Amino acid sequence: MGMSWWLACAAAFSALCVLKASSLDTFLAAVYEHAVILPKDTLLPVSHSEALALMNQNLDLLEGAIVSAAKQGAHIIVTPEDGIYGVRFTRDTIYPYLEEIPDPQVNWIPCDNPKRFGSTPVQERLSCLAKNNSIYVVANMGDKKPCNTSDSHCPPDGRFQYNTDVVFDSQGKLVARYHKQNIFMGEDQFNVPMEPEFVTFDTPFGKFGVFTCFDILFHDPAVTLVTEFQVDTILFPTAWMDVLPHLAAIEFHSAWAMGMGVNFLAANLHNPSRRMTGSGIYAPDSPRVFHYDRKTQEGKLLFAQLKSHPIHSPVNWTSYASSVESTPTKTQEFQSIVFFDEFTFVELKGIKGNYTVCQNDLCCHLSYQMSEKRADEVYAFGAFDGLHTVEGQYYLQICILLKCKTTNLRTCGSSVDTAFTRFEMFSLSGTFGTRYVFPEVLLSEVKLAPGEFQVSSDGRLVSLKPTSGPVLTIGLFGRLYGKDWASNASSDFIAHSLIIMLIVTPIIHYLC
Structure with missing residues (x-):
């Protein structure tokens, strides 16, 4: 019994050492402000093959950013909302761009088993980019879920369509799926989830939460992820149109990071004609890097080192x-x-x-x-x-x-x-x-x-x-x-x- 006890202690100590060695005090974050290639007309329907061709054009650009980020040692990269197909669709015209995205609990690496959930070429490619470059990849795409029209919640066309963030880990595994809760006006192509989703996942460099664009102005899921789920870092794909003087992208997103006491990785679309620009990597004490460009049409890859577990001091906002x-x-x-x-x-x-x-x-x-x-x-x-x-x-x-x-x-x-x-x-x-x-x-x-x-x-x-x-x-x-x-x-x-x-x-x- 004595020997067994010592062996058990030794095994536990070894496991603790491995866990500690695998955890990181800091990590290198990347965000990519992407100049999305848009369809010629988002109000006219296209075939699935035509939709896939356009998405692959954008994925080619995202691939360049992901490979570059990985070569420079980044642990994670965030890409923008609508970055794979663009903006301003109808329910019918967005449909060819959608894939069914399963619950991450299914334990799936699309790169290894792409046909497990039907045709999933976009998820397969994102998974392979993550796996082949050993980097966490955060992307935004469309999810579709069939439903029974006899259900009062089911849309008349028999399907739910969601604005969705996906995260693939450095092995290519799907580890997070988030359906955008606070749909902005003009996003009629997407449904609102019946209940807010609080999506988190753990990494060797901290606990992460995910939400999208307009979500930042509301309590759920944004605030709850910080106050109740205790995330260290927020991943934020966005298609943000600047509103000066107090809602410019880099201005408000960096302010939210400071006010909530978390790291914040914001990747915006780059479309100056629509006032879409402004990405950054923000820590609770100060912005680490930001990009704002209304003059050129080119995307931008940003890097910054962050603490895995940032410390935030409480503030009494009314004291003084x-x-x-x-x-x-x-x-x-x-x-x-x-x-x-x-x-x-x-x-x-x-x-x-x-x-x-x-x-x-x-x-x-x-x-x-x-x-x-x-x-x-x-x-x-x-x-x-x-x-x-x-x-x-x-x-x-x-x-x-x-x-x-x-x-x-x-x-x-x-x-x-x-x-x-x-x-x-x-x-x-x-x-x-x-x-x-x-x-x-x-x-x-x-x-x-x-x-x-x-x-x-x-x-x-x-x-x-x-x-x-x-x-x-x-x-x-x-x-x-x-x-x-x-x-x-x-x-x-x-x-x-x-x-x-x-x-x-x-x-x-x-x-x-």
């Missing part, structure tokens, strides 16, 4: 702001529209100063100093506390410093991507009614400011040094998920929002 004894100057206030929401603003009059502006339950505080006060540029500081109702319904609390498009105060909140004024220092805080607040700093030419600011434990967004470039936006973007569908969101408020939408512009600002 609630202690500030400052009364807003009502006579200086004005209203202006930011992405269809009516903000309360004050103009920054001097080269330095302190301001408080309030709306409903939110009071925002700002201390700042500019490098100079230019006569040809106006900056404003604003607050919004209300229900956003255009292109989705979600409750926001936002404190924002922004450059106005012109010296006319009515343009404060309009899209602008260049500026000339640098800030020597800033400190921004607010009396948020939520712990989900995302800090944003965006510089001229739509650039991030890594290492130039931090969030203090008492909820202040503070500069660490003078900004390296002129400022477009400095903000705290708060989400009150519990009020998204609150009964007190009156019809008058929604009607008012619709009036604003009609007055501001007839053009829809798609996100994704």
Whole structure:
């Protein structure tokens, strides 16, 4: 018995050593911003062979990025939403591009057994790319699931169609399948899953979660993956259309990573004519690498080293702001529209100063100093506390410093991507009614400011040094998920929002 006990201990110790040796403290991440090859007309039906030909053209480009990433030592690569076939289909015209994607529990390597679940050429190719290059591959494609039309949930055409993320491990095995929960307007070709899916998988370099594009604005599955499933890193295929001043891709995605305390790998489509650009690899403390390009038509492969298990310090977002004894100057206030929401603003009059502006339950505080006060540029500081109702319904609390498009105060909140004024220092805080607040700093030419600011434990967004470039936006973007569908969101408020939408512009600002 004594010998058996020692042998058991030795075996256990050996297994522990192997487990420890196989785990990594850091890993090399890659994301690929892909210039997708689009069908000639997404509203006209094509044959399956024609659809496959187009998908293989895009897979050829993705293969180049995957092989290059693997050669440079990347452990995982993320590619964009809709990156294999493009955007804006109908239910019927997307159908030839779809494959049936099984539950990963089936323990399947498509590269080794491609016919196990019928015709799956796209999954086979992705699996082989992962296996042959020993790299985790994250891709977005379409899933189809037949259903019985006698079922009240079944669509009339007898099938569910899902916007789907797939992950293949370095052996080519399907380890994750996620059906997008929060379908954006215009995605009528896809169904919404009846229940949110919380998809995670473990690797030697941390625990990963997956969601897609518009999901980031909602609680499920995005927030739950972090708070309940304790993932270290989010994988985020996206087809994001920029909305300045506070929802540019690199701006908001990096802010979400910092606010939630996770690594975030965002791969966007590259289509400048549709305002689609902006990919990055973001850590909780700062962006590691980002790409924003409205000038060229080419894709871009990004790399960055990340901690496998990032450490995030908790923040009390109201601690400092609630202690500030400052009364807003009502006579200086004005209203202006930011992405269809009516903000309360004050103009920054001097080269330095302190301001408080309030709306409903939110009071925002700002201390700042500019490098100079230019006569040809106006900056404003604003607050919004209300229900956003255009292109989705979600409750926001936002404190924002922004450059106005012109010296006319009515343009404060309009899209602008260049500026000339640098800030020597800033400190921004607010009396948020939520712990989900995302800090944003965006510089001229739509650039991030890594290492130039931090969030203090008492909820202040503070500069660490003078900004390296002129400022477009400095903000705290708060989400009150519990009020998204609150009964007190009156019809008058929604009607008012619709009036604003009609007055501001007839053009829809798609996100994704």
